[in-house]
Structures are given as C-alpha cells and as structure tokens.
Amino acid sequence: MAEIEVIQPGLFSSIQDLGRFGYQKFGVPQSGVMDRYAMRICNMILGNSQDTAVMEITMQGPELKFSASAYIYMCGADISPKLNSEVVPQKEIITIKPGDILKFGRLKRGFRAYLGIRGGFNTQEVLGSKSWYEGLTDEFRLKKGMLLEYDHSNFKDANTFSSLKIEMDYLESQNIEAYPGPEFEKLSPKQKEELFDTEFTLDQSSNRMAVQFNQELYNDLEPIITAPVVPGTVQLTPSGKLIALMRDCQTTGGYPRILQLSENGIQTISQKIPGEMIRFRKKEYPHFHK
C-alpha cells in the first residue's frame, strides 16, 4: 500500500478537492480548495482528472515521508520545498522514490501551497467529496503520525500538460476582483467610494471559513432576512467590518452582501497572509437586457 506518513504536521494542512456539491440544501458547507486555479494546474500537469483531491498547505509546510514511488507537483505558494534536504526545482514534476522525505522551509511567496500526486489521494470520502471539514470528515487537519493513502497504480508516464502556460502573478496581486453583491445598491455613493478606495488589512482570525478585515466602513444598513451566501460573498457586519466568506462558509447569512468575489478574487485573496493589505477592484457582470 502506498502511503504518506506525516512526520510533522506544519501549521494547517488538509486534503481538499472541488468540494461538496448537492448538499447545500441540507445546510452542508461546500468546502474544497481555497485556490481552484493552483489545484487545476497541479492536476493538469500530473494528468489527473480536474476534481482529483490535493493537499492544501498553509504557510508552514509539513514533513512527509512517502512509502512508495510517486509523481508529485506543487503549485500556489512557494514554501521552499526540499526533497531529502535537496532544494526542489520549481514548476517541475518531482519523482518520488520509496522512503523519500519532503520538507518545507521559508514561505517565499503566496500563503497556500498545493501538493498534487498522480492518481490522487485515497482518503475518506463523505457526501461525494474528499474535502476535509471539521465535524463532517473524521479528520480536518494533518496530524503527526497520520497515514495518507495514495493511488500507486497510476505510477506510469502519462500524457501531461507539461508545456502548460502557468501564470502566477496573482500571488503578488493586491487587487481583489469583486462584483457588486445583492445589497450593493443599498450603499450610499460615499460608502461605495470608500469600499473601493480603502486598503483593507487581513485580520489574524482569517481562515478557510472567512477572511476578516481590520478596517471599518460606516454602516447604516439594516440586517437582511436570512438569505443565501456562497464562497466569495462579502458581508458588511453591524460594526462596519467586512467579512469575505470562504470555502467552508455556512450556506445562509443575515448580513448585507455588498460584494461577491469572482473566482479569480477568491483565488487571489486565498494567497494573502494575515496582515497584508488588499483593495477591492470592481468588476461588472456582462450586461443583461430584459
């Protein structure tokens, strides 16, 4: 059996795929990778199907020991990966031999790294998804001594998109693409202006459920009747603080939904470290004629 042994768990890592779909009607959060772009690159380069689960590694990497050969690829944040103490080249498929140890070092770029493995992880599936979520899956973060099974049968040369053009500039971008949210028009012209002019700092409490910001906007909006929210919904709370809901968010909420991040916006904000500054950049939907 091919498995990864977690020697050290690092800060916060979990197995994620595209998330749970079809269970929102029972109040189940979607979950799934924060940065879908980085996951897609991993899977395309490895020749996996695009919903193959990957490991999402936050800021400080784990130490992992592989029991069998494998092909892996990393995308997203650069956390100085080392294989058996040797620096690993960027943007290349890495060949793993039995007993190899993968470690990480200093965070150089971005905030979340993705580790894909050809064939994917054979970890627990709950309600149609391998995404870990506290209370739903048995595990929700990597722990010391944990064994993660992976598919070894696919260890062969497959056609991959190794010539794929990979655009990673978003890791440095401070601009978060956002559409007007359902309650955007309730804001005054001055509030709207402030929303796009303010530099917001990511709060330390930010996690997979929500990114919170330190700055406050003037807020005189009434709460709304509990209504749908999705990953990327930016809510204006009574105190005037903004909360950008992320992949593990609840399915409904009662605060005004003033912005809605695009997938690009979600992927970009996923790569920001708490303490970093961002700005919302307004994006319009294609014009709808009635």
Next chain:
Amino acid sequence: MPDYPKISAFGDRSFLIDFGGGIGEETLKKVLFYKNILENERIKEKVEITNTYNSLLVSYELAIEDVYGEFLRLNSLFSEAKIPKNNNYKTFNVPVCYDADFGWDLDFISVRKNLRVEEIIRLHTAPVYQIYFIGFLPGFLYLGGLDPQLQISRKKTPRKLVEKGSVGIGENQTGIYPKNSPGGWQILGRSPLKLFDKNEDLPCPFSAGDKIKFFAVSREEYDRIHKEINEGNYELKFEDHHG
C-alpha cells in the same frame, strides 16, 4: 417583466433569484413553485437549487461559461411558468422530551412569560410548523409558526455547549440543534431524532416545504426511541400531502 422574481448573477458559479417580500407562507409558496420549475427542467450542467425565505440560489459546480445565455434561459423558463408537476409535502411527527433534565430553561420561560410548564408544552406542540429551509448548520431547520405567546429573547450570554437534539426558542423562531454547539436559545426540551447523518444517502430526512409537528414524550420513551435510532430500528412517522 414584473419586478419579481428578479434574476441576477451571483459570482461566477451561481444565480440569485429574489422574490421580494418577507418571511411568510405566501412568499415561500411562490419560491417553491419556481424551484419546482427549475428542478423539473433538465439543466445540462450539474446544478443545485436551494431556497431561503424569499430567494432561490442556482449553483453550478464549475464556473458558468455563458452567463448571459444561461440568464436568458432562466428568464424564459420563468416567463412561461406552468403549473408545477407536484407540490407534495410531508408532515413529520417529531418526538420531544420536555423533561426537566432536558428543558433547561422551562422554569425561566415559565416565570418570564407567566405560563405553567404544561401550558408551555401545550403551546409548543400545538402548531404545525413550516420548514422554510435548512441552513446555518447541517440539518438545522428554519421553522415558522411559533405561537407568539412563546416568543422570548435569547440568553444574554450564550451557553458554551448546547447538547445535540436540544429544542429551543430564540425570538420568534423555534428549532432543534442538529449537533453539540454553542448557542443562545432558551432550551425547552430535547428530541432523540438525528437531524443529520453524514453516513446516509439522504443525510437529512427533511426538505424545504415539509412541515413538522412536535409531540411530547416521557423520559422513558425518549430513551427507548434513542436506543431504536442507534440500532437503526426507529421509523420516523409522517403524513403525505398531495397538493
């Protein structure tokens, strides 16, 4: 086109359909009527349709490729709205034990509302509650129909732990905690039912549009039902309504 329902894009992977109006059975009927139309329509991408009090969310698993085309399609479906194929619903009978062991705040409610405990139980088990939707936590039912005499404010300081199955009241809402969690509602009893079971194909027996009625059970009956549920022998009773 009238102002409502109003269809708008909501991010790259969903549409939001706003029906206006507030919390009420009339609005819910309208929302579920359109939900039914969408569910009966074969949409080629993988789509999930969920509702709240006055909105529908149409979610796509992947980014919508042709947002404008999809918008037009939803719009035309709505403008030629037919009578929905079914508006069936179920009324579930949900056991609740209002024993003092479980009804942590019964005495408090009794004093505050000047109602005897038996009267509180009678008022709580009398209505047929409407399930508007499920949200907040997996298996948490948003119910309408609480008797105004039982409306009571939340606890000033939420409890750190409210046990799974606890039945509570917060303002004009009543509901059941589907799992152990912090909570500020006034607790009047506990149901032995599992509101959410991740190991079942259908993890929650209830759907938006169904109704529930609470019935009081003794502590002994609670224990018996609890045991039957754990052994997989309990049959949740419901009546079918064909609209």
